[in-house]
Structures are given as C-alpha cells and as structure tokens.
Amino acid sequence: MDIIASKLFFTGIDIGSTMSKAAVVDAEGVMLGYVIGPTGAEHRRRANMVMEDVLAKCGVSLDEIAYIISTGYGRVNVPFADKQVTELTCHARGVAALFPDVRTAIDIGGQDAKVLKIKNGKLVDFLTNDKCAAGTGRFLEVAAETLGLELNEMGRISLQSDTPVKINSLCTIFAQQEIIASLSEGKPLPDILAGVYIAIATRVVKLARQLKVEPPVVFTGGVAKNGGMVKAIEAVLGMPVSVPPEPLITGCLGAAILARDEAFKLINRGEYKLQKKQLSEAYIEFTEKTR
Amino acid sequence: MAIATNKGLSLAREIYADRSKRVRELRRDGKKIVGYICLYPPVEIITALGLVPFRIFGDMSEPITAADRVSTTMVCPFVRSILDLGLKGKFDFLDGVVGAHTCDIGAGIILQWRDAIKDAPFTHLLDVPHTDHAPAVDYFEGQINSFKRHIEELAGEKLTDDKLKKACEMHNEQRKLVRQLYDLRKPDPPLLSSAENLEVMVALSSLPVEEGNSLLEDIIQEVTERKVKPSPKKVRLLVWGPVFDNTALYDLIESADAHVVVDDTCVGTRAFWADVKPPYNLHALAQHYLVDIKCPRTYRQAEPFETRRDYDKDLDSRFNYIKKAIVDWGVNGVVLQSVKYCDTHGYEVPNLRHYLDTLGIPSIYIEHDYSERSMAPIKTRVEAFVETLG
Numbered sequence: 299m300d301i302i303a304s305k306l307f308f309t310g311i312d313i314g315s316t317m318s319k320a321a322v323v324d325a326e327g328v329m330l331g332y333v334i335g336p337t338g339a340e341h342r343r344r345a346n347m348v349m350e351d352v353l354a355k356c357g358v359s360l361d362e363i364a365y366i367i368s369t370g371y372g373r374v375n376v377p378f379a380d381k382q383v384t385e386l387t388c389h390a391r392g393v394a395a396l397f398p399d400v401r402t403a404i405d406i407g408g409q410d411a412k413v414l415k416i417k418n419g420k421l422v423d424f425l426t427n428d429k430c431a432a433g434t435g436r437f438l439e440v441a442a443e444t445l446g447l448e449l450n451e452m453g454r455i456s457l458q459s460d461t462p463v464k465i466n467s468l469c470t471i472f473a474q475q476e477i478i479a480s481l482s483e484g485k486p487l488p489d490i491l492a493g494v495y496i497a498i499a500t501r502v503v504k505l506a507r508q509l510k511v512e513p514p515v516v517f518t519g520g521v522a523k524n525g526g527m528v529k530a531i532e533a534v535l536g537m538p539v540s541v542p543p544e545p546l547i548t549g550c551l552g553a554a555i556l557a558r559d560e561a562f563k564l565i566n567r568g569e570y571k572l573q574k575k576q577l578s579e580a581y582i583e584f585t586e587k588t589r
Numbered sequence: 590m591a592i593a594t595n596k597g598l599s600l601a602r603e604i605y606a607d608r609s610k611r612v613r614e615l616r617r618d619g620k621k622i623v624g625y626i627c628l629y630p631p632v633e634i635i636t637a638l639g640l641v642p643f644r645i646f647g648d649m650s651e652p653i654t655a656a657d658r659v660s661t662t663m664v665c666p667f668v669r670s671i672l673d674l675g676l677k678g679k680f681d682f683l684d685g686v687v688g689a690h691t692c693d694i695g696a697g698i699i700l701q702w703r704d705a706i707k708d709a710p711f712t713h714l715l716d717v718p719h720t721d722h723a724p725a726v727d728y729f730e731g732q733i734n735s736f737k738r739h740i741e742e743l744a745g746e747k748l749t750d751d752k753l754k755k756a757c758e759m760h761n762e763q764r765k766l767v768r769q770l771y772d773l774r775k776p777d778p779p780l781l782s783s784a785e786n787l788e789v790m791v792a793l794s795s796l797p798v799e800e801g802n803s804l805l806e807d808i809i810q811e812v813t814e815r816k817v818k819p820s821p822k823k824v825r826l827l828v829w830g831p832v833f834d835n836t837a838l839y840d841l842i843e844s845a846d847a848h849v850v851v852d853d854t855c856v857g858t859r860a861f862w863a864d865v866k867p868p869y870n871l872h873a874l875a876q877h878y879l880v881d882i883k884c885p886r887t888y889r890q891a892e893p894f895e896t897r898r899d900y901d902k903d904l905d906s907r908f909n910y911i912k913k914a915i916v917d918w919g920v921n922g923v924v925l926q927s928v929k930y931c932d933t934h935g936y937e938v939p940n941l942r943h944y945l946d947t948l949g950i951p952s953i954y955i956e957h958d959y960s961e962r963s964m965a966p967i968k969t970r971v972e973a974f975v976e977t978l979g
Contacts, residue, residue, distance in 0.1 A: 371969075386973035421977050423951075426970055 306364035308561055309352065310392075310553025311345060312385065313337060313372025316408030316435060317520060318344050319550040320352040322363070327395065327555050330356040332547045337372065345376040365561035367553040371409075383556055385549050390414045390421035392552030393516050396542050401512040404502055404531065404539070405548070406521035408435040413506040425505050433501035435521050437470050441494045444474050445487065449524075456491035456526035463493035468501050495530035503534045513537055518545040597811040598785060600804060604792035605836075611796055612643050613682050621684040621743065626671065626698060627832075628860045628882065629689035629717050631874045634737055636798050637756035638744035644794035645680065646834040646856075647671045649961045659705045665930045666959040667832055668694050675706040685711030685743050687736070691886045692933050711743045720888050721880045730875040737871065750870070757869035759798045766805035767793070767861040773812050774850045775918055778821045781812050783828070783849035784836040790856050791834055819848065824978045825919050828852040829911070829941065830926040831934045837964045838926060838957070844968075845975040851918040853911055854926075859884060862910065883910055885937040904944045911941070915950060922978045923952040924971065928959045951978060 304325045312319045314337060321332040333351040337344055345368070353360060368376035369388040376382075393403045394416055403414040411434050415423040427433060442449050463480045467473045473494070480490050498521075503511075515537060521527050522545035532539055542548060595603050604611060612622045623635050624645045635642040647670025656673035674680060688699030696714060703712040716732045718725040737748055770789060773780040789808055793801040824847035828838070834856050842849055852858055863881035866873050879887060891899060891906040905912075914920065923945055927934040938954055945952045953974040957963040 384969050384973040384976060386969070387976040421973070423977070424970075424973060 307358050307362050308554050308557035309363050309366045310550040310557055311368045311376050312370040312549035313345055314370045314407055318348045319547050320348040321547055321550040321554045322352055322356045322358055323554040323558055327558050334546055342375045365557040367557040369549055369553045386424050387421050388549045388552035390416045391555050392548035394419035395555055397516050397540060399514055400516045402515045404506055404517050405519040406434055407519040410434055411502045413509055415509050423509055425508055433498045437498055440470050440474055444477050452491050453524040453526035455488050456495055459488035459492035461489055462496050463489045465493045465497040495526045499530035499534040515539045517541050518548045520546055597807040601789045601792040604795050605788040608795040609682050612641055615641055616682055622682055623685045624683040625687040627689050627691040627695050628855050629691050629878055630687040630715050633756040633760050637748055637752040640744055641797045645671055648674055649835040649959055659701045665694050665928055667928050668698050670959055672701055687713045689715040690717050713739050726875045726879055729879050730872050733871045733874055754869040757865045761864040763798055763802050764861045764864050769809055778819045779848050779850050780818055782819050783839040787836050787839055822846050822848050824975050825850045825921055827920045827923045830854055831928055831931050832856055837961045841964050841968055842971055845972040847975045851914050885933045908941055908944045923950055925952055925954045927956050929956055
C-alpha cells in the first residue's frame with residue numbers, strides 16, 4: 299500500500315470571487331506546481347480548465363490524482379471534487395505549510411478580508427468582513443478606476459508618499475467621493491494612494507485586533523501582491539508581516555495538502571481505490587458535457 | 590371542527606407556512622384574536638379572558654417596501670418587517686395588538702400601529718421595567734394590572750382568580766411539554782432537527798394554548814416512535830440571540846457538519862424554561878416575566894445596586910443558565926446570532942463570548958438583517974466555524 303500511496307498526487311482548487319487557483323502536491327505534501335486564472339462568470343467551466351491546466355503544468359495525469367478538495371466562494375461548483383472545505387480552513391493550512399510558526403494570517407481577496415488565528419498549523423479562530431466589500435481588492439479596483447491607474451502601478455506610486463491623505467470613510471462609494479475631493483484640492487497622487495492603502499489597512503487591522511494579533515503575521519491574498527498595501531499594513535499594525543512569494547495560492551495549496559491528509563485517512567480505511575475511480579468518471583463525464 | 594387533516598409535525602409545518610390560517614378560522618367562529626409583540630405580554634391573561642393570543646413576527650422572505658413610510662432604515666429590520674406587514678394589511682385578522690416596552694424600538698411600534706395601521710381597534714403598550722429587583726417587580730405588577738383592566742374591555746368580561754389559575758396551568762403545561770420536546774434533542778444524534786423544532790415553536794405561537802398542547806403531545810409521541818432519525822454529525826451547537834422565526838438559519842447550520850441541539854432565543858426556549866409559580870396572581874406573572882425569563886432586555890446583576898466590581902460573579906449570574914444548557918445538551922460550540930441594530934443583544938455579545946471562553950466553549954458571532962437572502966454570506970463562516978471544531 300505504501301508503494302502505491304507514494305506515487306499519488308493531490309489537488310486543491312480555489313474558486314475565488316475574482317481569481318481561480320489550483321495546486322498539486324505529492325505524497326509528501328510538496329507542491330509540484332500551480333496555476334492562476336480569472337474566475338469569470340462560469341465557475342464550473344473554470345474549475346475544469348484550471349484542473350486541466352494544473353495537471354498539464356505539473357505533468358501529472360488525472361489517474362494519478364488521488365483526491366481533490368475544492369474551496370473558495372465557488373467551491374460548490376467543482377463537480378469533480380471529492381470534498382468541499384471553506385477557504386478559511388484551507389488558507390490557514392496553506393499559510394502554515396509555508397510559514398510553520400505563523401500565528402496570525404491576514405488575507406485580503408477580491409471581495410473579502412479575513413483574519414485567521416493559527417496554532418500548530420491549524421485554524422483556531424477567524425473573523426471576516428461582513429457583507430460589504432469595503433477594505434478589499436474591490437475597494438482598490440474602484441480607487442484605481444477613479445484615478446485612471448493600472449492596479450499594478452498603484453503600489454509603486456504610493457511608496458513615494460510621505461504624508462498620506464486621510465480617508466475617513468470605509469464605504470467604497472463614499473471613499474471614492476473622498477478621493478475625488480482630494481484630487482480637486484490638488485493633493486499629490488502618491489499621497490492619495492497611500493491614504494487609500496492606510497484606509498484599507500486600518501479596516502483590516504481593526505478586524506485583526508478583535509482576535510488579538512500575535513506574531514508572526516503573514517499577509518496573503520491578491521491584495522498582498524501590492525507593495526504599498528504591505529507597507530500600510532505594517533505601519534498600522536506596528537509589526538512586520540511576511541508575504542509568500544505567490545500570495546494568491548495559499549488557499550489552493552492548503553486545499554491540496556488537506557486533500558493529501560484526507561486521502562491518507564481513506565487509504566487507512568481501505569477506501570482509497572473507490573474514491574479514485576469515482577473521481578475519474580465524474581471528471582471525464584463533466585469535461586465531455588462542457589465541451 | 591378539525592383544524593386540518595394534518596397531524597403532528599406535518600401540522601406544525603402547515604401552520605408554520607401559513608401562520609394565520611387557524612386563528613382566521615377561530616375568528617370566523619366568533620373568537621377575538623390578540624396579537625402580541627415580543628414575549629413579555631402575559632399570554633395567561635389573554636387566554637384567561639377567552640381571547641386567543643397570537644405572537645406577531647415579521648416575514649424574512651417579504652422585502653420591506655411599505656414600512657419606510659413610518660420608520661427609517663436605522664430601525665431594527667425585525668420591527669420594520671412587522672410594520673411593513675401591518676401596513677400591507679397582513680394582520681387584518683387581529684382584534685387587538687399588545688406591545689411591550691422590551692426595548693425602545695419594540696415599544697415605539699405600538700404607537701405606529703395605533704396611528705398608521707388602522708385595522709386593530711385595540712392597542713396597548715405594556716411598560717416593562719429594565720431591572721429585575723423587587724421594586725421593579727412591584728411596579729411591573731401594577732403595569733400588568735393596567736393591562737388587565739384595559740383588555741377586559743376588549744374581552745367584555747372580568748378576569749377572575751379561577752380563570753387566571755386555569756390559564757396559568759394550561760400555559761405551564763405547554764412549558765412542560767416544550768421542555769420535553771427539547772429533551773428529544775439531548776440524544777446523539779438528536780431525534781428532531783432544529784428546523785423541525787422551530788416549525789413547532791412558531792406553530793405554538795400561532796395557536797390557542799390547548800390546541801398547542803395537544804399538538805405538542807402528538808409530536809412528542811410521533812418523534813419518539815419514528816424510524817427515520819437525523820444522521821450523526823460531529824458538532825452539537827447552541828444558537829443564541831434575539832428573535833429568529835425562520836428555518837433558514839437552522840437549515841444553513843445543519844447543512845454543515847453540525848446539529849443545533851438547543852437554543853437560547855426568544856422563539857425557542859426563553860419563554861419555556863421556567864413555569865409561572867403559584868399562587869397564580871398578577872404578582873406571580875410579574876415575577877415570572879421580569880425575573881425568571883432571561884433576556885438581555887432586562888439588566889441583571891449578581892447583586893441589585895451592587896457597584897463593586899465583581900465581573901466574574903456578574904457574568905455567572907447572567908449566563909449560568911446557558912452553562913447548564915451546554916452541559917445538559919452536550920454542546921461543543923455556540924453560534925451567537927443577532928439581527929442588525931439590536932443594541933440589547935449587541936451589548937451582551939462580548940460578555941457572553943468571554944463567559945463562553947472561560948468555559949472553554951468556542952463561539953462565533955453572526956449578524957443578519959432579518960431577511961432570508963442575508964443568510965448566504967453567513968454560510969462560509971458557519972462552515973469554517975464547524976471545521977475548527979472538528
């Protein structure tokens with residue numbers, strides 16, 4: 299049994315509100331590779347494409363995939379997944395795989411922000427922002443649009459600021475009005491951008507403080523790719539934060555590692571073969587249907 | 590005069606889905622129906638006078654479109670939903686409406702009802718003090734007496750000791766049966782789902798007490814004997830908070846790997862933990878409603894007027910009944926839910942969570958705006974909470 303198990307691979311698929319990600323790990327839990335693409339409107343089609351892409355990238359065939367866990371906002375739309383797990387549990391697992399000592403993780407995605415408390419690699423407590431998208435990636439997108447900038451140039455420009463503009467409103471729409479007001483007052487662009495980052499950081503740090511922030515802190519999610527945002531979080535938090543080389547994939551990596559754990563549980567129960575077969579049939583059937 | 594061909598749980602579900610069905614029938618037969626808001630108006634007096642008490646809820650599936658004429662969106666959405674339904678004529682079967690000063694917003698609605706919703710010829714606001722010490726109980730007894738005199742006019746008869754005693758006994762019987770119903774969820778897995786339980790509780794609040802009692806007897810027998818039982822799950826939860834009269838939240842929680850086995854909510858256990866004590870007079874009613882019912886709307890301290898800081902003692906005196914439920918029902922996590930803008934419950938949340946922390950019971954706080962649609966974003970958080978408990 300051990301010989302077979304050591305040749306198996308495991309996949310995690312994270313269908314986020316904005317981006318879809320997938321990763322493959324081996325029997326040791328080591329990541330072979332990952333893919334990232336936009337989610338779009340068709341979750342199910344996207345789940346299939348991301349699965350095919352990640353298999354191709356890692357040079358692994360579907361038959362070698364023992365178990366798949368889906369996560370994220372669109373986790374219900376991955377028909378070939380063996381199990382669904384929330385993104386909170388998956389992120390915690392993924393962050394802990396990259397930073398084994400992590401105690402607090404802050405994740406800012408396309409439409410939500412979450413704070414995770416992690417102990418011994420396991421999620422123990424969490425908070426998420428409520429229904430509204432204030433203080434998330436969407437907030438940044440609205441600011442970029444208002445200022446006529448590309449998302450990826452905002453961070454660099456903001457780093458030139460010494461005196462960030464104060465943005466008091468955390469509502470995305472009202473903040474947009476404040477940005478326009480600052481523009482009309484002739485405030486320099488770097489200061490406005492730095493102000494936007496501090497507004498987002500303030501909101502997420504307020505969330506984090508409800509759970510008591512303990513170091514080391516890791517910052518993930520699409521928004522963590524933004525250098526200005528990292529600086530703002532550190533300034534408001536008053537402590538350094540670590541950012542993984544690819545902050546988008548902690549969810550799918552965690553899902554893949556959890557898939558591995560789950561599959562080994564099944565192997566121990568003697569249900570491993572059965573799971574594998576069901577998975578292949580469901581996947582092929584679905585792929586044919588969508589083509 | 591059978592109410593329906595349905596019996597037991599299916600009858601409860603039918604009434605849950607069409608709450609006014611039975612009281613409309615009773616009204617056609619000459620009964621007067623008295624709506625009451627919140628669980629503080631003493632239903633014993635309403636029953637004793639030959640009237641039918643009907644608890645007023647909002648409707649989480651009905652968008653609020655008319656209520657903004659008489660309130661603003663900063664008012665709690667539960668109260669706005671009630672106003673909305675009232676303005677849309679959905680409570681036209683009520684002969685009277687009794688409100689209570691349980692919270693400021695809850696009290697305000699009765700004036701709106703009198704002035705904006707003209708259908709109910711009888712309205713009464715019961716003043717309920719906000720502390721539970723002896724002088725407050727005496728004051729509340731006086732307020733219950735005023736309510737009694739007022740509602741005697743609607744009933745066209747006088748309340749006698751005998752009638753009140755009989756009504757108290759019937760309502761105590763209902764409390765006993767509800768406790769038996771909740772006992773059915775002590776085993777693991779529970780014999781009844783939380784959504785089924787809520788349907789029963791909502792049905793009880795829509796029926797005369799004697800019909801509610803025989804429904805409960807049928808259901809307890811049915812559930813004890815039925816072959817199909819809920820499947821085992823790894824987590825047993827308690828749900829806490831203000832009014833929740835829709836199965837949506839319970840369905841959502843139970844779609845994760847968890848059973849809700851008990852609650853501390855005002856549609857669930859709150860009105861049923863304790864009996865009205867003999868002698869069944871107005872003072873006993875005041876004592877029951879103000880002291881024995883535990884709701885954050887009543888300010889409770891370990892020692893009345895105590896100003897020394899004894900936080901732990903206060904917490905224990907406020908919440909030890911929840912500790913008891915946690916032990917008795919084998920609970921391993923608590924979901925605190927509240928409707929947006931409910932300051933009475935909002936103030937209670939940090940203290941209760943701290944108390945639960947000291948007991949080693951994990952908890953999560955979720956807020957909704959009293960609409961079925963607002964449940965969806967809560968799903969991930971509840972599922973993740975259940976995952977942390979596994």
